[in-house]
Amino acid sequence: MLLEIKDLGIAYGKAEPVVRHVSFTLDQGEILAIVGESGSGKTTVIRAIQHVLPGGGHIAEGTMIFEGEDTRKQSAEKHRSLDGKDVSMIFQDSGAMMNPIRPIGVQFREYLALHGMTDEKEAHQRMVDMLSMVRLPDPEQILKSYTFELSGGMRQRVGIAMAMAFHPKLLLADEPTSALDVTTQAAIVKEMMEVRKKMNTAIIIVTHNMGVAAYMADRIMVMRQGRVVEYGKAEDVIYHPKEDYTKMLLAAVPVLGGETA
Numbered sequence: 001m002l003l004e005i006k007d008l009g010i011a012y013g014k015a016e017p018v019v020r021h022v023s024f025t026l027d028q029g030e031i032l033a034i035v036g037e038s039g040s041g042k043t044t045v046i047r048a049i050q051h052v053l054p055g056g057g058h059i060a061e062g063t064m065i066f067e068g069e070d071t072r073k074q075s076a077e078k079h080r081s082l083d084g085k086d087v088s089m090i091f092q093d094s095g096a097m098m099n100p101i102r103p104i105g106v107q108f109r110e111y112l113a114l115h116g117m118t119d120e121k122e123a124h125q126r127m128v129d130m131l132s133m134v135r136l137p138d139p140e141q142i143l144k145s146y147t148f149e150l151s152g153g154m155r156q157r158v159g160i161a162m163a164m165a166f167h168p169k170l171l172l173a174d175e176p177t178s179a180l181d182v183t184t185q186a187a188i189v190k191e192m193m194e195v196r197k198k199m200n201t202a203i204i205i206v207t208h209n210m211g212v213a214a215y216m217a218d219r220i221m222v223m224r225q226g227r228v229v230e231y232g233k234a235e236d237v238i239y240h241p242k243e244d245y246t247k248m249l250l251a252a253v254p255v256l257g258g259e260t261a
């Protein structure tokens with residue numbers, strides 16, 4: 001087992017936990033989708049897994065075991081050393097995370113150096129390999145480009161390439177397709193599936209879109225107001241939802257032509 005979360009509670013500052021009683025497990029190569037409305041706590045859960053909670057956010061209760069180790073007992077330094085290597089993250093718009101006035105290659109190289117890859121030749125080869133893996137045409141040209149010169153879909157591919165540079169065991173994806181048009185969404189979803197296949201990476205994807213969850217996930221966790229409403233195998237949650245809230249999310253899945261399923 002890669003990750004085991006039991007009865008997790010997360011609080012910001014001294015306030016009451018905003019997320020409580022979250023439990024799930026994840027095997028190597030498995031995909032979990034966390035779905036739910038805005039404010040339900042999806043982002044809070046995956047940030048807690050990467051130990052990057054903002055605003056005094058912390059794990060207030062429960063356990064988180066990553067590869068057999070209780071991460072609550074690890075130091076902040078240990079968490080930093082795992083960042084990008086064991087666990088990495090992609091965001092809604094990876095381009096927005098980058099500096100618009102510096103070439104992508106310069107920033108990608110800095111990211112590699114920050115994680116210990118300082119040899120120029122090795123770094124260059126790794127960047128080209130990773131950009132090719134996510135099917136970006138002409139990687140050398142991409143490295144010289146600025147984020148504003150790329151489409152949203154291309155920027156997301158760069159984000160995935162960077163996140164996967166050290167072959168992490170777990171990729172956390174926070175609404176990675178929400179900022180994209182429908183066709184590009186499908187391409188990025190397929191790209192993540194390919195990454196899983198090639199590298200056996202486990203993925204936790206946070207999404208509003210039950211359609212994306214249904215397509216990608218082995219398991220689905222439905223959250224509402226900081227609690228888990230439903231959790232199970234994707235086909236069970238989709239074909240035999242137990243909770244009205246899950247049924248409502250399923251009824252709202254957009255299908256081609258603008259009608260709902």
Ligand SMILES: Nc1ncnc2c1ncn2[C@@H]1O[C@H](COP(=O)(O)OP(=O)(O)OP(=O)(O)O)[C@@H](O)[C@H]1O
Pocket residue numbers: 012018036037038039040041042043044045054055057
């Ligand atoms: N930095 C913060 N400080 C205090 N409270 C926060 C902070 N970030 C999130 N929260 C609170 O935690 C709860 C869960 O928010 P979170 O962003 O995890 O939800 P979400 O399901 O990811 O929503 P969205 O889909 O809009 O991103 C909300 O009540 C929110 O107000």
